[in-house]
Amino acid sequence: MNQPLAYVHPGAKIAKNVVIEPFTTIHNNVEIGEGTWIGSNVTIMEGARIGKNVSIFPGAVISAVPQDKKFEDEDTITEIGDNTTIRECVTINRGTSDKMKTKVGKNCWIMAYCHIAHDCIVGDNCVFSNNSTLAGHIVVGDYAVLAGMAAVQQFCSIGRHAFITGGSLVRKDVPPFVKAGREPLSYVGINSVGLRRRGFDTDKIREIQNIYRILYQKNYNNSQAVSIIEAEMEATPERDEILQFIKDSQRGIMKGYFSN
Known part of the structure; x- marks a missing residue:
């Protein structure tokens, strides 16, 4: 689409029916699938691979270089799956030489101010509530839920269908199907409601x-x-x-x- 108040690099591959709102910047080496909506003041940087019917709200920054001193400008990517919603001011960094990508799966809901660092692999149908933060190299299984302000230490794994309560500090791996809470983070039952x-x-x-x-x-x-x-x-x-x-x-x- 012709967006006179947005900047789209000529090398970006944008499907015909993508909506790009004013004051958004899309860099080179970006691919965006059909039906995606990109709000105002979004920055999509090199290496972004965004699927179909994705919604990205104002202030988000997708595929910025990793906050990792070892990064040497490797040719890495950020993948966002179909039907995922990324709310205001979310930051998702691209990968390093470890996994060569950061990935967020399909049908995810990433709420405002979340951060997903380099080399994280997030499954499908996950929900991250406001201000949840993943450090680098984290694996999150399908249907996992992080309540608000949960913070996950690098190299941790979170199993499928796990629920982590608000304000939790995750320093160990969280097995599938459980609820995790308290400090230090502990098993508090299975995620029966989910x-x-x-x-x-x-x-x-x-x-x-x-x-x-x-x-x-x-x-x-x-x-x-x-x-x-x-x-x-x-x-x-x-x-x-x-x-x-x-x-x-x-x-x-x-x-x-x-x-x-």
Whole structure:
């Protein structure tokens, strides 16, 4: 589209029905898919790959160079999936030589003032409430929810369907299907409300709950709990996903419920 009050670099690849509001700047080496709306005063920098039907609100900066002193201007990208909404003043940095990209999946809702740093991989259908912050190299599974002002330390992983309460400081990996809260961050139950909303039935929710009772409420260490879960719990996709997450954890998983 011809936007006399916006700057679009001639090298940018913009689908025909993209709407670009005034005072927005789109740099070279940018691709934007059909049906996307870009509000006023947005800056989209080199390496952005934005999907279809994305909404980007005023003040957002997409694909700026990483805030990483080791970055040496590698040819990296930022991917934004279809149907994702990025609200006001969100910042998403492009990747470094670690993963060569930062990625936000499809159908995500990234609320105002969130920051997603370099080399983060965010799954589909995630919700980040206002001022949530991801440091670099973080992996977030599908349907994860970060409530307002949650801050996640670099190299952490957050499992699918996890819910992290507002103001939380995430220093360890958060397994799938759980609610995490308190300080230090701890297991406070499974995300039963979110799971019901997404079609998990009562028996499946009970199965997940029983797995986490063994892991977090029986005074076993992680190795003991994993062995018991493998021996006593029927193999299901959810059981195996939880076990694999624990085995793959590099930072270690968050602790169990703290009473004080």
